[in-house]
Amino acid sequence: MGNMDAPALLWFRQDLRLADNPILAAAGHRPVLPVFVLDEAAAGRWAPGGAARWWLHHSLAALGAALAARGAPLLLLRGRAEALLPALAARTGAAEVLAGRLYEPWARARDERLAAALRAEGRRLVLLPGALLREPEQVRSGSGRPYAIYTPFARAVAALGDPPPPLPAPERLRPVPEAPEGEPLAALGLLPTPPQPDWAAEFPALWTPGEAGAQARLARFLAGPLRDYGAARNNPGTEGTSGLSPHLRWGEVSPAQVWHAALAALGGDRAAARPFLAELLWREFSYHLLWHRPEMPEAPLRPRFAAFPWARDPALLRAWRRGRTGYPIVDAGMRQLWRLGWMHNRVRMIAASFLVKHLLQPWQDGAAWFWDTLVDADLASNSASWQWVAGCGTDAAPYFRVFNPVLQGERFDPAGRYVRRFVPELARLPDRYLHRPWEAPEAVLRQAGLALGRDYPRPVVEHAAARRRALATLREVAEDDAA
Structure with a gap:
């Protein structure tokens, strides 16, 4: 040593x-x-x-x-x-x-x-x-190769047993006799500075960065949402997720501590803990892929997709980034992202699928926007998840899965709490039309104080037509890939 x-x-x-x-x-x-x-x-x-x-x-x-x-x-x-x-x-x-x-x-x-x-x-x-529960080299398939599919990977990690118990923080540290001077924190220039607007003004209402903030967030999760995590995590209108992703990304809490704490909070009931532990294992799988496939942040893991005929359109990309697509659940997610530096996990999937499949914009453009706007922006998870949605990862959503943003909104935000919070111009619409405002009769729109095309955009694409176009384009690439 x-x-x-x-x-x-x-x-x-x-x-x-x-x-x-x-x-x-x-x-x-x-x-x-x-x-x-x-x-x-x-x-x-x-x-x-x-x-x-x-x-x-x-x-x-x-x-x-x-x-x-x-x-x-x-x-x-x-x-x-x-x-x-x-x-x-x-x-x-x-x-x-x-x-x-x-x-x-x-x-x-x-x-x-x-x-x-x-x-x-x-x-x-x-x-x-x-930083991980298990090192990438520790998790190998029977043939000795890295895993490409999540489920057998998760089983292999589980077979290795629980990670070692977490170590306590040291009480005291012995400093070097004469420490040199460094930079003051402000000199690193990490915060938005004038004349930039303070786009992070609302972040402190939701986030407390640092180890103490991580421990408080973990305790809050263990005392509440963990118990109903399997169902509640998909509902963006309630606090059903852990909110630990930025703390894990910066290593303010270790995944081993989170793993042990979740099991302990549920009295060691592994079946009850499984939905949450599976999310920790998805993070592990993303790192496993990044370690073995370092090209993942930039290039599709299925090579056929390198020639995918994207229909690049700066105006559509801008509408998506700003939460002005005309699809309320997508726009609510994109505005939550801008205001709070975070987006609910279910809505990330819906918004990402919409960009790639409805708008046929490159997944790399979506990943780049998330990289700049997410407090939990993590190279492994961000690129693995975008490739999953785009259908070009090793373990991807099937190409024919195209999320319907209207049905997703009605299913996961039925009372509209999420959309009304982040798209307040729709707040007075009845639930029936909240996720499809273009179907609301003129009298209903008037009563809600809403003029489509002025207060809120009409849809930038029509769902059924966009779905048909996506499926036709994707089928061609997917069938080539299978050939």
């Missing part, structure tokens, strides 16, 4: 927590220097988007306070990690840089460069698991 008396650099990345953090356990009683490097050049187009940057700012503030309270303040740096960290290790005499494993292709390439730079100076980069 190198010189166990020499200091260690604790390189925080997507593990912004103290509890169940293997890098803290591996540091032992050595002097430590916690450091975070904003390295946007290495990430390139996958540097955090606007909403994720907002989250990161507040998460770093929380982590910095928690580390300072334990005696070792967080050093903030900006620039290329493979240059900054070897210099910092040399300056402090650190023998090792301890970091949580990352799985994104750009991060893996950077880790290799950093490891080589440290090795040249007689130092080590030590990468530790902690």
Whole structure:
């Protein structure tokens, strides 16, 4: 393990927590220097988007306070990690840089460069698991190959048993004798700044970034929605989901802790816990795919789809982004996304399907918008889920599944609580017409104070015609793929 008396650099990345953090356990009683490097050049187009940057700012503030309270303040740096960290290790005499494993292709390439730079100076980069329940190499099919289908993957992970129990947070940390000065948090420029409007103004009403916020969100979920998760998670008008995705994305809570806490809250009843644990396993599956198929964020995993004849239309893409498609459940989701940096899981599927299938816009354009606007934007989950909806992933929705946005709205938001909240111009429409306002008689529209085409758009496409066009186009590609 190198010189166990020499200091260690604790390189925080997507593990912004103290509890169940293997890098803290591996540091032992050595002097430590916690450091975070904003390295946007290495990430390139996958540097955090606007909403994720907002989250990161507040998460770093929380982590910095928690580390300072334990005696070792967080050093903030900006620039290329493979240059900054070897210099910092040399300056402090650190023998090792301890970091949580990352799985994104750009991060893996950077880790290799950093490891080589440290090795040249007689130092080590030590990468530790902690972001997943199981490492991608641990989960192999009977033939030894990676999994391409979710269900056998989930069974294989379950067969490995529960993840190890979570580790406690350290009481105290031993700091390096003379820590260098870093950047102040504000200098990282993570928050929206004038003359930009403060598009994140409503975020704090819903979110508390940081480890304490993650623990509070977990406790709230365990005490309420978990018990009815199987049914309630599909209803966007109620708080039926965990809301843990951004906390997991930034590693403010470990998936192992969430797994054990959910089981404990249900008295160990695995059948009752299964619907929620399956969501954690979908996250695992997304990382498994990303690790073995690093092209996933940019290229379809089914090669035939590379030549898909998209009908690119900037006006349609803009209408979708702004929540102005004329389909209320889609528009409510897109406006929720813009206002709160998050969208309900069921509505993500509906909105994504609408973009790809009704509008025939490339899934990569939808994924890019989600990347910039979601506080939980996660490269593995975002790209795996978009490929699933588009039908071009390894384990995809069948091409002929085209969500009907009217029926989806009526089924999952029957009382209209969700649509009325996020599309208030429709609030006075009766339930009967809320998800199909174009069918409302003129008198009903007048009574609701609504003029279609002025207060709310008419549908940008007609559902039946769009469905026929999507099926004809998709069938051609899918049949070629099967040939």
